[in-house]
Amino acid sequence: MLAALMAGMEDSGEMGGAGAAGVRRENGSDGANRNGSNMATVLGIIELCWGDVGLLLSMPGQGLGNSAIASVATEEQLERFGGKWAAMAITEPEAGSDSAAIRTTAELDDEEWVLNGEKIFVTAGERAELIVVWATVERSAGRAGIKSFVVPKHTPGLVLERLEHKLGIRASDTANFRLEDCRIPRTNLLGSEEVHTENGFAGAMQTFDNTRPLVAAMAVGLARACIEETTRLLGESGIAVDHAAAPWRQPAAAARLVELEADYEAARLLTLQAAWMADNAKPNSLQASIAKAKAGRSCVEIALACVELCGAAGYCESGLLEKWARDAKILDIFEGTQQIQLLIVARQLLGRGSAELR
Numbered sequence: 001m002l003a004a005l006m007a008g009m010e011d012s013g014e015m016g017g018a019g020a021a022g023v024r025r026e027n028g029s030d031g032a033n034r035n036g037s038n039m040a041t042v043l044g045i046i047e048l049c050w051g052d053v054g055l056l057l058s059m060p061g062q063g064l065g066n067s068a069i070a071s072v073a074t075e076e077q078l079e080r081f082g083g084k085w086a087a088m089a090i091t092e093p094e095a096g097s098d099s100a101a102i103r104t105t106a107e108l109d110d111e112e113w114v115l116n117g118e119k120i121f122v123t124a125g126e127r128a129e130l131i132v133v134w135a136t137v138e139r140s141a142g143r144a145g146i147k148s149f150v151v152p153k154h155t156p157g158l159v160l161e162r163l164e165h166k167l168g169i170r171a172s173d174t175a176n177f178r179l180e181d182c183r184i185p186r187t188n189l190l191g192s193e194e195v196h197t198e199n200g201f202a203g204a205m206q207t208f209d210n211t212r213p214l215v216a217a218m219a220v221g222l223a224r225a226c227i228e229e230t231t232r233l234l235g236e237s238g239i240a241v242d243h244a245a246a247p248w249r250q251p252a253a254a255a256r257l258v259e260l261e262a263d264y265e266a267a268r269l270l271t272l273q274a275a276w277m278a279d280n281a282k283p284n285s286l287q288a289s290i291a292k293a294k295a296g297r298s299c300v301e302i303a304l305a306c307v308e309l310c311g312a313a314g315y316c317e318s319g320l321l322e323k324w325a326r327d328a329k330i331l332d333i334f335e336g337t338q339q340i341q342l343l344i345v346a347r348q349l350l351g352r353g354s355a356e357l358r
């Protein structure tokens, strides 16, 4: 029902897109200050993740692969793949944080790409209709040889090997695939076929500038849910936050809650900033990583602090804090871990390349 609602919002065009499939990088700014598809998507995700991140990740048409397609696909590809649910397959057994190390290969044979390799931890891999697979067309070209390919789910040679059992986001499936002489049309490559050694990887990496704020938004939604539930539970025990009073004039639990609110607000504003920049054609790689780092870490700290503040009521499965505490950690891992985001931020602030600072 929610997926249909999102699709309806996208079709209406009222919001310039909503949901992962609606995120598009603006090409140029006409000087107008706008809130477009990135902001709409981030705000929608914050609301949907008040409750269940796993549900959002399991919503048809809202995969990270959809954002990749929406960000770089040609009009013809949008026509073919638009409206379909797309998962994103980057990670491999030997390539997690270091996505430049991927070994899956794509070889051109006449008018088809032939893919071979292994992809693990693919969110919504079992349920999605398309898998956006990162593979190298030229190992010797390093990062520049890495391209993304749209592989329809039932293509022969794409084998789903198993599903993971996880700490949190259990409503979301996490699939492992093998690609064995998997043939797809030449036109399923996203972006340019050319291998540009100067900035070849930059194109693929730019997808993350759009998707990292989305994961940050998931963390913001989860953090707010934790804070609101804790406020309610503390309120039932007669502890209310007085925002007009100094922390030392309040019960310790209320003062701690104010600290968590401040942390949440910082994460929220950074996330909105990254989305706003994308909507206004401003380079946002730095801000997208800052937002993801801050929101990912804050949501884990906030969720655990809320469990702590509520004691047994926070720890038991009879309440939602226990679930949110389990769900939070993945938001600090996938789409680039905490450490990798800090590395990206450091590289940008210091003007160092990935070979110099790793």
Ligand SMILES: Cc1cc2nc3c(=O)[nH]c(=O)nc-3n(C[C@H](O)[C@H](O)[C@H](O)COP(=O)(O)OP(=O)(O)OC[C@H]3O[C@@H](n4cnc5c(N)ncnc54)[C@H](O)[C@@H]3O)c2cc1C
Binding pocket: 064, 087, 088, 089, 090, 091, 095, 096, 097, 098, 120, 121, 122, 123, 124, 166, 174, 330, 333, 334, 335, 336, 337, 338, 339, 340, 343, 358
């Ligand atoms: C539930 C779930 C869903 C996922 N969904 C997807 C998906 O849809 N698509 C997809 O492609 N992948 C997905 N992933 C994979 C995820 O993106 C990776 O797990 C993540 O990138 C980290 O890679 P890794 O697990 O190999 O850890 P590693 O890269 O081995 O890292 C292990 C630890 O070392 C740290 N580390 C690594 N390199 C450095 C460095 N240079 N400096 C400092 N610290 C470093 C990391 O931060 C981490 O703490 C998912 C994972 C999970 C668990």
